[in-house]
Amino acid sequence: MKPAPFTYHAPEDAVEAVGLLAALGEEAKVIAGGQSLVPMLALRLAVFDHLVDLRRLTELRGVERRGTGLWIGAATTQAEVQRSAEVVRNVPLLARATPLIGHFQIRNRGTVGGSIAHADAAAEYPAVALALDAELETVSPRGWRTLPAAGFFTGMWSTALAPDELLTGITFPVRRPRSGFAVEEFARRSGDFAIAGAAVSVELDAGGRIHRCAIGLFGLGPTPLRASSAEKALAGRGADELPPGEVGRIALSEPESVPSDLHASADYRRHVGAVMVARAWQRAVKEANDA
């Protein structure tokens, strides 16, 4: 099938883009890399009369150090993130999650902002944004605002963005001393969306106790999730005090509605999810201990 006919718009800047979105209303949709939207249009799962393309919005591209954070423009491709030495050095969790996204052809066009705005519960970047407490910068005709990643993912494929609001950049905190990061996922084939995955970040204090930890879960609920009960159970403890298997068990006792589909039952996902958390926890703690 081919997409239903639409009018194509290529604004020159973000303010013009959100002006178009506001003027065209519900019949308009932003297109970035097109790696999620185009298949949906081609299958006619979605129909829009107008597409507003971000390709000319150079202000939405790039990787920049801003204070204690690393700002990544929303229209920066996943491949650009993968090639960025700044990302590897400063935001290792993002660097490690990127090669797990689809295949290189997809990463060549797919964008960071598109992945986060699309908010697929099984996608890597939304869980990484949650695990790192990233800040999401947006613009709409009402002005600019910054939203915390927590609270951004409001439901299945839905976010706190208004229909005429554009995600312009994401700021990830730069890694701190004595910290460790790991992402683990299980998928049927390399490049597939994860059946279950975990993105872990941990920071130890001078005494080797857990100062901060975050466990992002993907493929394990209607939205990407934080395993807050496990995080609470771990806070202030010695890094190796709880066995990784126990961390996984607590983390996966939390989600209320784990998906069940053709690929995996809810029970299977819960089991595999706990294993993914345990593995990621073990690797992140080792890195923090060694740092």
Ligand SMILES: Cc1cc2nc3c(=O)[nH]c(=O)nc-3n(C[C@H](O)[C@H](O)[C@H](O)COP(=O)(O)OP(=O)(O)OC[C@H]3O[C@@H](n4cnc5c(N)ncnc54)[C@H](O)[C@@H]3O)c2cc1C
């Ligand atoms: C075969 C295949 C395998 C894939 N595997 C994975 C995988 O394993 N993991 C994974 O995470 N993803 C995977 N993807 C999806 C891929 O990562 C997409 O690139 C990503 O989900 C969307 O990014 P995009 O730039 O292509 O956005 P688009 O497809 O252009 O847009 C997606 C949605 O986000 C909105 N949007 C885009 N940018 C913005 C913005 N700046 N502000 C507001 N709204 C915006 C659009 O309106 C649309 O609703 C796969 C895709 C394919 C085709």
